[in-house]
Ligand SMILES: *[C@@H]1O[C@H](CO)[C@@H](O)[C@H](O)[C@H]1NC(C)=O
Ligand SMILES: *[C@@H]1O[C@H](CO)[C@@H](O)[C@H](O)[C@H]1NC(C)=O
Ligand SMILES: *[C@@H]1O[C@H](CO)[C@@H](O)[C@H](O)[C@H]1NC(C)=O
Ligand SMILES: *[C@@H]1O[C@H](CO)[C@@H](O)[C@H](O)[C@H]1NC(C)=O
């Protein structure tokens with residue numbers, strides 16, 4: 001080890017010079033010092049240098065300091081010190097947080113379907129807070145509900161583009177161009193263009209939470225893949241599926257606009273609008289930034305298994321609402337989403353976040369998907385199993401096949417004694433005296449045969465699961481971690497009361 005400096009000196013002979021041509025050498029030395037000095041000056045004054053990208057990008061400086069202080073109060077990094085310094089010199093705020101009004105939505109629809117599908121859009125659209133348009137192929141009759149919906153725009157004529165895919169529809173070209181058509185509108189103060197279908201439900205606050213992590217001045221293409229492994233093979237794992245929705249930063253959208261028409265002429269064989277976007281993204285060299293809260297929902301049947309074990313990430317969208325069963329049983333699809341909204345309004349960040357805990361006295365495993373479902377399993381099932389979605393649904397080719405999905409799934413237990421008792425949201429409210437939400441989940445009647453094992457304490461007399469939770473709008477400003485839950489003692493007959501809250505630092509989900 002000691003020989004290293006020596007070797008280093010030898011390998012750079014001009015460091016220790018014999019000063020033969022001393023005047024030339026000192027000139028060289030001075031210019032090197034100057035270069036170093038100016039580089040430092042430039043670097044320390046370039047605003048880009050202050051961006052901690054992409055995470056915590058929207059945090060203002062006092063927030064960043066608070067965050068670092070709590071983790072290392074003695075020694076905040078140089079990076080943050082310098083950032084504070086530069087920021088105090090700058091009269092402008094560090095950067096405004098990304099808000100809903102920074103997003104322009106492009107909803108892909110058609111004159112034929114809009115009248116029916118707009119009922120889904122109406123569920124999440126906030127007319128006075130959002131910007132965006134439903135893009136149709138031709139005009140439709142004016143309707144009385146237009147004030148509750150995004151304004152309609154008619155896409156420009158695409159008959160000059162070639163489309164040769166035999167399975168698909170040439171409306172794909174019209175729809176893929178929505179991004180460019182939005183850019184051409186020249187709207188002010190746009191950070192993101194978000195594409196979705198007319199049968200997509202957005203959890204808008206979570207969409208904003210996800211996008212505000214990224215710098216809209218950079219190139220970002222954000223979305224998620226299909227649940228179907230085969231779909232991802234046919235299309236691409238690099239594609240943001242259009243129905244689940246994807247976001248394109250405005251900087252990227254402007255660049256895309258300049259080349260999209262030329263780009264899509266090169267791909268007349270492609271099937272849809274989203275694969276055409278991906279083809280152009282590939283040409284621009286921009287990969288998909290995957291955010292797993294976008295749900296394409298290329299599945300059939302009951303989505304319960306997926307939504308009861310949602311990944312630890314904000315729920316952003318649900319798609320194929322006409323394909324999957326209503327998300328709550330025994331009601332219409334729109335009505336079911338209205339029920340979900342009841343919880344969404346109280347604690348959107350926590351919506352469908354799973355927590356797992358154990359009733360040690362009765363040997364039960366409880367799993368809560370906040371605002372959606374509760375499940376009680378007889379026996380102790382470890383977290384690594386509980387976090388895997390149960391196949392209550394079938395794949396896009398209508399088969400129950402674990403190898404068909406792009407994520408882990410587990411089979412429904414054949415043994416009735418191992419099947420869960422399922423409860424779904426029936427009511428949710430905010431209790432001002434505790435400042436916590438109280439949500440109630442009622443038992444889904446099932447025709448399943450009774451478990452005859454006498455050793456097991458059967459949850460069959462439990463009709464209601466009551467969940468108390470403190471809402472945390474800042475949940476996703478922190479690194480992802482599942483919430484913990486605890487089964488509370490109760491005297492109420494037929495009820496299990498569960499408390500959901502952030503896990504303590506060293507708390508584990510164990511039995
Ligand atoms: C910056 O953070 C402080 C403390 O968390 C907060 O009070 C303030 O509103 C924030 N400012 C902006 C512009 O977000
Ligand atoms: C849409 O909702 C309205 C009432 O809100 C209802 O009358 C209509 O039947 C719905 N349309 C469809 C296609 O579900
Ligand atoms: C689109 O343009 C073509 C010719 O470029 C024309 O024949 C056609 O009628 C146009 N379609 C519409 C809907 O205007
Ligand atoms: C995907 O591939 C499978 C098997 O090759 C084929 O049957 C199916 O039609 C393809 N789907 C699409 C949309 O290309």
Ligand SMILES: *[C@@H]1O[C@H](CO)[C@@H](O)[C@H](O)[C@H]1NC(C)=O
Nearest residue numbers: 360361362363380455456457
């Ligand atoms: C719970 O399980 C343990 C073994 O895992 C067993 O010894 C105990 O009797 C069970 N208790 C109940 C109430 O089923």
Ligand SMILES: *[C@@H]1O[C@H](CO)[C@@H](O)[C@H](O)[C@H]1NC(C)=O
Nearest residue numbers: 434435436470471472473474
């Ligand atoms: C209630 O909880 C919210 C979020 O958890 C918090 O922001 C608010 O300050 C609390 N209000 C009171 C009165 O404690």
Ligand SMILES: CC(=O)N[C@H]1CO[C@H](CO)[C@@H](O)[C@@H]1O
Nearest residue numbers: 044078079080081082083085
């Ligand atoms: C990363 C960086 O530029 N750090 C600098 C921050 O500022 C101090 C002096 O104020 C420098 O010593 C660090 O190198």
